[in-house]
Amino acid sequence: MHRFFISICWMLIIICSSTLVYAQRYTSRTVFIGFESVTSLETIKAENKNGVLILDVNSGKVEAAVLIKGFLFRKSLMQQHFNDSYLESDKFPKAQFSGNFDPAAVSIQKNGKQFIELKGSITIHGVTKPHHCQIQLEFKEGNCLGFASFPIKPEDFSIQVPALVRDNINKQLKVELNTGWMKPNNR
Amino acid sequence: MIKRILYGWIILFIILGAIGYFLYQLKTGTVEHQQPAYQLTATELLAAYQEDEQKANEQFLGKLIEVRGAINLLNQEDGFIYLGEPTAAATISCTLDSSLKSSIRLLKAGDTVSIKGFCTGYLIDVQINRAQLLP
DSSP states (O other), X not given: OHHHHXXXXXXXXXXXXXXXXXXXXXXXXXXXXXXXXXXXXXXXXXXXXEEEEEEETTTTEEEEEEEGGGOEESBHHHHHHIIIIISOTTTOOEEEEEEEOOGGGOOTTSOEEEEEEEEEEEEXXXXXXXXXXXXXXXXXXXXXXXXXXXXEOGGGGTOOOOGGGGGGSOSSEEEXXXXXXXXXXXX | OHHHHHHHHHHHHHHHHHHHHHHHHOBOOOXXXXXXXXXXXXXXXXXXXXXXXXXXXXXXXXXXXXXXXXXXXXXXXXXXEEESOTTOSSOEEEEEOGGGGGGGTTOOTTOEEXXXXXXXXXXXXXXXXXXXXXX
């Protein structure tokens, strides 16, 4: 009887721990990614609500990707130039990020905001560069919300801006990412 | 004579400037009155991308397409419609034009619909942007 009780306890521990490991992976297919360029001449904004992010809190791995043609601008000519001339989205249809953080720095049991340092590489316009930024993770009853804001320089990714509009576009763009609330292993 | 030529050039510059300004200010419109380049089912589009992404991109990327399929999942708040088999891991993810979000209020999972929008490529799903639900 005693042995039977211990076996049941072990089984419960194994089931609970495997569920916990499983629950530490978050996926979103509706990540908001926006960027903004502000100059005295013009403010340019674009947004994409279809970014994909996979966050594995257990291993500390983050993978994110976005389709360049999915960025929407208010002005159609800006969108056309962004795709055809600057990002060449027919040739380079995706931007991707792959990185790591210290999994010990994150606790999904703790409700509230946690800040983590993320290191990895970002690929835009076919050019891959090392990237480092801080991301904010907010946990609430096992659900997770990720937010990040970081600068990007177009020239680092061989994005050529014609001299005629060079003063209209800031040399450094502000990029924002918001995952929305993600359930463990949920769409 | 010189004055006339000068005035002519000034008027020409004003007209060209006005046309340029008008084109620059043109907002991104809806797809309502545009004809799709391709009409196909959600299964056909997904199969094309899963078979050969590069070839599918050459055919569909940036093109206005009309896709017909059953609704796998709906997000009415943000205007997302996912077309595909009920248990499929990959779908056709359609993001409705922000002005047309209310058109999905009466829809439910399992309904078969036709959607027109721009194909923006393939990540986990094939993505259709600036989409419009067709009657």
